[in-house]
Amino acid sequence: MPLVLVRIDDRLVHGQVVVGWGMHLNPDRIILSSDTIASSPWEKDIYMSAEATAPYPLTISVMSQDETISFLNGHLIEKEKIILLVESPQELVELVKKGLKIDKVNIGGMHYKQGKRRLAQYIFVDERDISFFKELSKMNIQLEGRDVPSGKKINIIDMIVSLQ
């Protein structure tokens, strides 16, 4: 299983992922899967600059959703340990519908926006987020909130039930 972590984080590639989770999991590669960022060369550059900060050898790849699926289905990556990052639950649902096979997702950052309700200090949701979470759960994907490896684990589905 080359995917060592699948994470929803609206800050995408940043310190908590590269240093916090990276030191814990020692990935060879972080894939940032986003159609919008993959089509913007300068935004790609920004996220790739974390390669220089990582305290271990790291490749950062920015891929569109289709590129992500074909890369993960390819044979080249068998030996690699990979962290897959997406910005929102919606994007993860889209990837799963395109053929991504996962059994667990880490929710690491869905920061406050107007009209969203708090599940944790770093997780805020609206009705759309909740429906995407439920959709992932129905596909037998376990949803765990945790910002950094040493952080408290949060069962997202339990939290949603208590919110409603």
Add this chain to the structure above:
Amino acid sequence: MIGGIVLTHGKIASALIQAAESIMGDVNNIYDLSTANLSLNDINVSLKQTIASQSWENGTLIMVSLMGGSCWNAAVGIARQQPKIEVVSGVNLAMLISFLSKRDHFSLPELAEIIKKDGIRGIDRPLNL
């Protein structure tokens, strides 16, 4: 005037500016921002608001804590979109003091290069222990 923004994880920015004040006395045209508990979009908004509200005629220098962190990602994004903005990572007290003491004497790109070097010069180890 070249304006300064220190944008960091946690409370580093406000603590660094306080420390610089304790060394240099009152400082002005320097603002602290934290990425704590904010989305990338909200970090962008607070950066843009700070820059727009001040209209520093000679530009803005953003000092961030970690290259590749969300402070860096936001600052570089804005520097790509707006003119007269420079970004330097790895802010430390030596860099901040360099910025506050030299900003009236150089252009923005020169100052960015100088404070980068001064920040690095502030990191060393004693020889012959």
